[in-house]
């Protein structure tokens with residue numbers, strides 16, 4: 001294909017003068033994405049019972065889908081016949097897919113990682129062995145057709161003490177990156193993001209980032225975090241990674257979605273996030289609010305006729321009371337849809353507030369206000385104090 | 396609210412109009428029509444946002460008390476009526492006792508009260524408790540409490556008990572209704588009980604039809620609700636329904652509940668029934684089927700319904716029904732819906748509901764048009780032949796499946812309609828969905844199986860699943 005335009009243009013619109021935060025517009029083949037952005041996870045080619053019309057109403061500009069699930073069902077053949085996932089699911093805005101490796105390692109306890117790829121035993125009757133190679137992951141992701149796709153990486157548990165294994169994984173991830181880039185069939189339409197690995201080892205993480213920066217790529221993911229490590233370790237690794245990664249390309253921190261983490265990591269210079277949390281917690285009857293979350297199953301909401309959040313203008317808050325939601329959460333599927341809608345609206349609003357405050361030059365004030373709303377007694381966890389201090393915000 | 400009807404024939408198809416609705420003065424509704432079936436106050440899978448995307452006409456929502464009984468306490472303090480509470484204030488609310496899509500367990504009769512099998516367990520309600528709920532809900536329409544626990548197999552003793560219970564509920568409820576300030580504007584519907592016993596029906600009609608305040612009647616006690624009603628033969632019903640209709644005051648609204656198939660609906664319309672419900676769409680959606688029967692006698696399509704679970708739809712990117720103007724058909728394909736239902740994603744039943752309810756409401760639109768033109772019989776002929784052909788195919792496939800199962804016990808067959816199976820590709824469902832949808836799946840399964848597990852049990856199950 002003779003496409004002269006890059007499939008990813010990243011225009012930084014404003015930078016915070018105190019912290020590393022920035023706001024940008026990322027232009028992808030399927031539309032514009034304002035960053036910092038939270039990307040909700042629509043695992044199997046659908047966003048938890050929301051129509052694409054509703055996702056557009058929410059202002060979502062990009063969503064994530066899981067390669068492992070989609071490669072299993074409906075599979076590459078159907079996706080290709082359908083003309084890709086955008087067409088298949090009737091979503092005309094941007095998509096991002098993961099590589100499938102993480103899902104495999106976390107879902108299938110039988111997975112074994114070799115230089116070739118991630119090997120696992122299928123759980124059907126045949127007990128055959130299947131290997132997900134970097135090439136195979138890209139083949140599936142090419143069939144899905146997301147605007148941003150992920151390299152297959154060698155995932156090690158963040159808290160693993162095995163230095164040799166962490167080192168091996170870090171180097172292997174770079175080798176697999178090269179195999180992914182080579183196997184990529186649609187470089188003019190889809191962007192491969194490399195994943196910076198190295199768990200909690202600063203030296204390895206630096207090496208990983210620098211090696212990946214030598215490749216011809218248009219953005220970077222920070223991987224191997226948010227996996228059970230302490231918050232102190234977590235923020236330091238994010239801080240380190242964003243210090244190294246180039247300023248003119250987007251940085252995607254994988255698996256992060258709690259409001260407080262989003263605010264801190266934006267301050268540390270991250271542009272993109274994803275997490276299943278907002279939609280998952282919705283299924284258990286929890287609604288996100290600026291001061292934390294409400295568990296609507298609790299008796300105290302039985303006669304609470306206010307909306308989840310007076311300040312939220314989502315369709316759920318405009319129409320439904322906490323009391324009605326209390327009566328139907330975890331019983332009727334409609335309740336899942338209603339809470340997913342609100343929770344996604346919450347994430348969108350939070351990110352919009354972050355973007356606006358960066359644009360208006362008052363991001364540090366926004367952060368301070370956000371934290372004092374969340375911790376009215378000012379009993380801030382030390383990792384928040386430290387991480388914000390690292391970017392010149394004093395709580 | 397007022398009901399008026401155009402027809403002077405005692406027992407025949409008729410056009411009617413519901414209007415002067417206090418809360419919605421500009422609204423009027425034409426009959427025959429179907430009320431929108433709800434569960435826990437919501438159309439299954441459909442939020443108000445989606446409802447507004449797909450519906451632009453006036454609708455009645457049918458609110459079974461059995462799935463909303465626990466709202467009463469909150470409703471007593473709530474400033475508004477049940478339609479406001481469930482987030483459907485654009486609709487007219489109609490409270491009914493039992494859930495037409497759920498099998499109502501028979502038995503458990505007590506003097507002066509009936510059992511409601513709610514999620515929280517069995518609740519015995521009498522006329523006083525029932526009217527407490529109604530006063531708390533303040534619906535635009537409601538049915539009086541009745542003993543509907545009868546079916547074609549009921550004994551004469553049961554039907555006559557059902558009638559005497561219903562008569563005493565009628566008296567007590569009406570006494571309360573007439574005194575009630577909050578129900579001053581509610582349209583009240585009497586219920587005719589008595590199973591398939593002519594004498595019982597007559598006794599009931601004689602006792603309840605002298606009241607002028609009652610705006611219409613529900614012919615109740617024909618079945619115990621649930622999916623089996625779909626296959627009940629119209630011939631079994633017709634004599635008793637006809638008998639009742641002939642005795643009912645002609646100018647009043649007549650309703651029947653249940654997931655009747657469209658062929659039976661047409662038979663009932665021919666007898667002069669005005670009001671139905673969309674519970675049929677719900678049971679169809681639950682088994683992943685889409686309605687495609689013809690609404691035009693010239694239509695070349697002869698497929699009565701599609702089972703979207705079938706493998707043949709995996710790479711079929713056409714809409715469910717070409718020419719259908721619903722949101723589902725205009726934007727989403729059979730292949731996508733097939734994918735969603737096989738991986739048990741909630742969007743699957745949502746898209747099916749949009750299409751099925753749309754098609755079913757179009758069906759009623761067509762019925763009214765045919766009554767107007769005097770062409771109802773042609774429509775009936777067309778749909779009946781499609782329905783019968785489809786039932787034949789299902790039966791054949793079922794037999795085939797049974798035979799092949801006998802022959803080769805282990806080999807799966809691909810033709811099963813009624814017992815959908817999921818494909819075993821390299822990874823099984825549980826593993827593939829553990830990350831995302833264990834809980835969603837439980838909700839779907841749970842409604843399908845009509846089990847009455849509590850919320851906690853559901854969650855525990857999920858947890859067990861993710862640990863193991």
Ligand SMILES: [Zn+2]
Pocket residue numbers: 308309312313314315316317318341342343345
């Ligand atoms: Zn909201």
Ligand SMILES: [Zn+2]
Pocket residue numbers: 715716719720721722723724725749750751753
């Ligand atoms: Zn349709």
